[in-house]
Amino acid sequence: MPPDTALSGPVAGVSIDANGWGWRHAGRRAWAVSNLDLRIEPGERVLLLGASGSGKSTLVHALAGVLGGDEEGEHSGRLLIDGGEPGQARGRVGLLLQDPDSQVILARVGDDVAFGCENLGVPRAEIWRRVEASLRMVGLNLPLNHPTSALSGGQKQRLALAGVLAMRPGLLLLDEPTANLDPEGVQEVRDSVARVLDQSEATFLVIEHRVSIWQDLVNRVVVLDRNGGVLADGPPGDVLARQGEHLAESGVWVPGVPHVLPDRRRTTSTSEPLLRTDSLAIARSAERVVATGIELQIRSGTAVAITGPNGAGKSTLALTLAGLLTPSSGRVVASREFAHHAAGDPIRWKSRDLLTRIGTVFQDPEHQLIAPTVRAELAVGPRALGLTDAVITSRVDELLGRLRLDHLADANPFTLSGGEKRRLSVGTVLATQPGLLVLDEPTFGQDFRTWREIVRLLGELIDGGTAVVAVSHDADFVAALADEEYRLPHVDRAPVKVASR
Amino acid sequence: MTTVAPELPRSASERRSAIAGVNPVAKLGASLLLALVLILTIDWVSASVALACELVLFMWAGLTLKVFFVRTALVWIAAPAAGLTTLLYGQAAGTVHWSFGLVLVTDGSIELAVATVLRVLAIGLPAVVLFITIDPTDLADGLGQVAKLPARFVLGGLAGLRMVGLFLDDWRALELARRARGIGDSGAIRRFFNQAFALLVLSIRRGSKLATAMEARGFGAPIERTWARESTFGRREWALLTVGLAIALLAVTVSVATGQWNFVLA
Numbered sequence: 001m002p003p004d005t006a007l008s009g010p011v012a013g014v015s016i017d018a019n020g021w022g023w024r025h026a027g028r029r030a031w032a033v034s035n036l037d038l039r040i041e042p043g044e045r046v047l048l049l050g051a052s053g054s055g056k057s058t059l060v061h062a063l064a065g066v067l068g069g070d071e072e073g074e075h076s077g078r079l080l081i082d083g084g085e086p087g088q089a090r091g092r093v094g095l096l097l098q099d100p101d102s103q104v105i106l107a108r109v110g111d112d113v114a115f116g117c118e119n120l121g122v123p124r125a126e127i128w129r130r131v132e133a134s135l136r137m138v139g140l141n142l143p144l145n146h147p148t149s150a151l152s153g154g155q156k157q158r159l160a161l162a163g164v165l166a167m168r169p170g171l172l173l174l175d176e177p178t179a180n181l182d183p184e185g186v187q188e189v190r191d192s193v194a195r196v197l198d199q200s201e202a203t204f205l206v207i208e209h210r211v212s213i214w215q216d217l218v219n220r221v222v223v224l225d226r227n228g229g230v231l232a233d234g235p236p237g238d239v240l241a242r243q244g245e246h247l248a249e250s251g252v253w254v255p256g257v258p259h260v261l262p263d264r265r266r267t268t269s270t271s272e273p274l275l276r277t278d279s280l281a282i283a284r285s286a287e288r289v290v291a292t293g294i295e296l297q298i299r300s301g302t303a304v305a306i307t308g309p310n311g312a313g314k315s316t317l318a319l320t321l322a323g324l325l326t327p328s329s330g331r332v333v334a335s336r337e338f339a340h341h342a343a344g345d346p347i348r349w350k351s352r353d354l355l356t357r358i359g360t361v362f363q364d365p366e367h368q369l370i371a372p373t374v375r376a377e378l379a380v381g382p383r384a385l386g387l388t389d390a391v392i393t394s395r396v397d398e399l400l401g402r403l404r405l406d407h408l409a410d411a412n413p414f415t416l417s418g419g420e421k422r423r424l425s426v427g428t429v430l431a432t433q434p435g436l437l438v439l440d441e442p443t444f445g446q447d448f449r450t451w452r453e454i455v456r457l458l459g460e461l462i463d464g465g466t467a468v469v470a471v472s473h474d475a476d477f478v479a480a481l482a483d484e485e486y487r488l489p490h491v492d493r494a495p496v497k498v499a500s501r
Numbered sequence: 502m503t504t505v506a507p508e509l510p511r512s513a514s515e516r517r518s519a520i521a522g523v524n525p526v527a528k529l530g531a532s533l534l535l536a537l538v539l540i541l542t543i544d545w546v547s548a549s550v551a552l553a554c555e556l557v558l559f560m561w562a563g564l565t566l567k568v569f570f571v572r573t574a575l576v577w578i579a580a581p582a583a584g585l586t587t588l589l590y591g592q593a594a595g596t597v598h599w600s601f602g603l604v605l606v607t608d609g610s611i612e613l614a615v616a617t618v619l620r621v622l623a624i625g626l627p628a629v630v631l632f633i634t635i636d637p638t639d640l641a642d643g644l645g646q647v648a649k650l651p652a653r654f655v656l657g658g659l660a661g662l663r664m665v666g667l668f669l670d671d672w673r674a675l676e677l678a679r680r681a682r683g684i685g686d687s688g689a690i691r692r693f694f695n696q697a698f699a700l701l702v703l704s705i706r707r708g709s710k711l712a713t714a715m716e717a718r719g720f721g722a723p724i725e726r727t728w729a730r731e732s733t734f735g736r737r738e739w740a741l742l743t744v745g746l747a748i749a750l751l752a753v754t755v756s757v758a759t760g761q762w763n764f765v766l767a
Contacts, residue, residue: 066716090724095717101667102710105660105718107638114729119719127729149666163718324677351685360681366703367671368678370695384683414702428682 013042013203014092014170016063020077022228023058023067032058034076034228040220042170045197045204047214047236050224051250052417052447056207059224060173062086063205064095081171089171091120094164098176098445100156105163109135109151110144112159116167127166134162137199138192152310154185158192165196172196174206178213179445182310182473186213193217209447210253211240223247251419251447261452261480264459273297274338274436274467275321275346282316283328290316291488294330300435303458303468305478308488314471315363315440317488321469322360322438323347338435355381359429363440363471365421369413374405374424377413381432399427402457419450426454430461437461439470443477455480520562520741521634526643527738528631531745536624538749544763545612547756548619554748555627562630572633576625584618591617637662642732652726660715664707671703672696 022034033055040046050056061067062079065087081089094116097103106112110131117127131144138158151159157177164172174193178186190213197204197217206214221239225231232243240247240254248257281292290313298304298321306314319325321332323346332345334357339346342353349357362368371377378399382392400406403423408416413424422442429437437458443451458481462468472478478485520528539551559569570577587610594609641659644650675696679685684692715721756762 061713064717066713090719090722097710097714097717099710102707103714104663105711105715107636107663111638111729115715115720116718118727118729119722119724121724121727124727124729124731127727131729149663160714167719319677322681324680351680352683354681355683358681360678362674362678362681364674366706367674368682370679370682370684370699381683414706432683 011168011170011200011202013044013201014082014089015042016040016171016203016205017080017083018059018077019080021062021079022076023055023062023073024075025058025073026071028073031055031076031228032073033062033224036077036079036224036229038222038230038233040203040205042203043201044220045218046206046220046222047211047218048205048207048222048224049209049211049247049252050231051226051252052419054224054226054250056224057175060095060175060205060207063171064093064173065090066095091116091167092169093171093173094167094169095173095175096157096161096164096177098179100153100160100180103160104148104151104156107148108144109140109142109146109148109159112148113163113166116163120167130166130168131162134165137165137196138162139188139195152185153181154188157181157185157189161189161192161196169202171203171205172200174204174208176207176209176445178208178210183475184310190214190217209251211247212253212255215240215255226250248448251449253448261455261459264463264481271299271301272335272337273299274335276333276335277321278331278333280320280330280332281328282313282320282325284313284316284325289328292329296321296486298436298467298469300467301462301465302483303462303470303481305482305485306469306471306488307473307478307485309490312488312490314488318438318440318469318471319360321346322358323349323354324360352384355385355432355434357434358436358438359432359434361425361429361437361439361442363444365425366414368425368428369421372412373410374413374416375400375409377424378427378431381428385432395431399431403427404453419446422446422450423453426457434466436467436469439468441471441473443472443474451477520631522737523741524643524647524732524734524738525635525640526647526732526734527741528635529640531741532624532628532631534742534745535627535749538753539620539624541765542753542756542763543613543616543620543765544756544761545616545619546759546761547752548616548623550755551623551748551752552619552626554751555623558744559626559630562634564630564633569630573626573629576622576629579625580618580621583621584614587617588614638730639732642728642730643734646728646732647734653721656715656720660711661708664704664711667707668700668704671700675699675703 016038018036018038021036022031024031036059048056048059058067063081063086067073079086081093086093104112105115113131113134114127117130122130135142138161140155140158140162148156148159161177178189181189194217204218206218208214215236218236221232221234221236222230223232223239223243232239244254244257248254275298277294277296280294280296281289282294283289290311294317296304306317308314316325320327323332326347332347334346338357340357342349342357346354346358369377371380375396378396379392382395400409403426405420405424405427408420413421416424426439426442442454442458446454455477458468462481468481470477470481535551539548564572588606589604589610591610591613593605593607596608597605598611599606637659641655645652645655679692679696753762
């Protein structure tokens, strides 16, 4: 018996029925989903679209039975899987989430895949048969005792997919499974899912705002309406043709809808560079050098994109240029004019001196949020500079408007959506008007609308004379903004030991 | 037949040493047994006897001298430190050898200090040696299957342990971000607490995401759970427990016989 039959064949797809279903999270006024009427037949493959805030994730979490009980929120109407409550269908439904890091549960590859089966009470011998079959299905050819911490993002997502498949679900739910991955990882995960669908009869539902990834794998597109119910429903071609413009406006990446961007005024700047590197070598920690011999010049009014494969040291280079990490050897040198009164190389500058010179936007906005409200967050930098209250207020108000955050001025930054957090983190840096912006993956996981806003904003800043250094995997972003691309070569995973200095 | 089809995952250290493959629950039990008996008394005889037996047994632990000393370095630092404190401030008795303010070195405190050093070594060394060969996953399997602790508690702890590495990365990023945001120059103590709070917030968010992922894989379902890896408790495990008990009993016997036994609760 070929082991793959343990996963395909006998598992029949489930049906989904929503009748006037809605859900309101505890403590919220608005319903996340309301008046939803939807029938999905067994074995259908559905792409679920909708503006952010239209309740896609809520629906998928409800189907997976992980929304929680009555203390987490209240529901209306009915949501049924094969005619029963989703909570009773544990094991019939498999859910793959967005964040690769929080889906790895155990330390070894085989154990992690086995976890779901154990919880469902599958006999031991059968568990290991399923583990091997699922790993083969997602194309992870690794020993069972391979440490999960050594996996790339794409591999982690495929591992989680294998864990879900081993439970032999009749419904496969994917909640933006590729949003946090680089292009290589996106392709890996997409191909694995395609292979799984080839061999399975399971019902399939995926949320994703990059339509092109899944378009060919689905036979139905459902668009949720922000105001409740379904906005559009039908074959992918039809729905995208009818709703394309509207979807693009609400943040969905629709293939064929051009993103009209004002052209950057590209000039070849010959001015003295603000920063230059002098045979720079960078290291994540004292004994892990990731790249050496870096020669770069950064001029005002231009954008440099740092690209390269995972682990090549892109973020490390950006943070070193930003005066946050100490070079392992060589120097980052600031021009006399740019340094102004600050003494030495940027790493020697005071924290406050960085504010008006180099602004850094971190990959994860949550790392740089420190204030209780959006307004206070934007005021942190100006306040550290000792600006007057009047100046601070006017700068903050201007940024709130420019970043479309004015309605959230008093909200806690941690409660914002991904796109809002990204805009806020850019805003916190702009508040002190630095001459150089350093951004680490500014468009990672962003929907089309936020993407366009960030590109526009940065374009305006660069044309206004600001220098920009951006780490990016995003080819569209690089094409839209960069004057120069600095590609870091691939380095071996094995750390290079430095001789002690 | 209860054998498992594929080769069971084994961590690298397990293949090398005799005790590595022993069920972690037995290792935990043996260390606890020794520790319990040795904290009942403070005398140099019981600790010396236990330590002597242990040092002989360490030969079978499969550790090189270098690994042994590196891993147990903390114990070697802690023991003399505890001893020194006892020497200077311990209960005074007998001849006074030296005094300076509150410091009083006497026959009694010297004896106590020696007993303390030996005790810390006799409890600490075997605990470290047994524990460095414990794989957390194997421990969780053992606690769940052998010690019959609730799976929810054991596996929740195990999954949480894996997040420690992420917390370290978070802490580093938080530190850099504070410098970038212009608040890295002064108020180090306040910044530390502010940063610790931010880490707490981040870890709660990470934790709840992990909990969702676990729940989505059927964790906490009202079904009798099975275990992919069998955790067995057989001859080797009972042997280790017996050795632990034997050392403890020998230490007590010799100590009582030589009249040094001094029951701390008496």
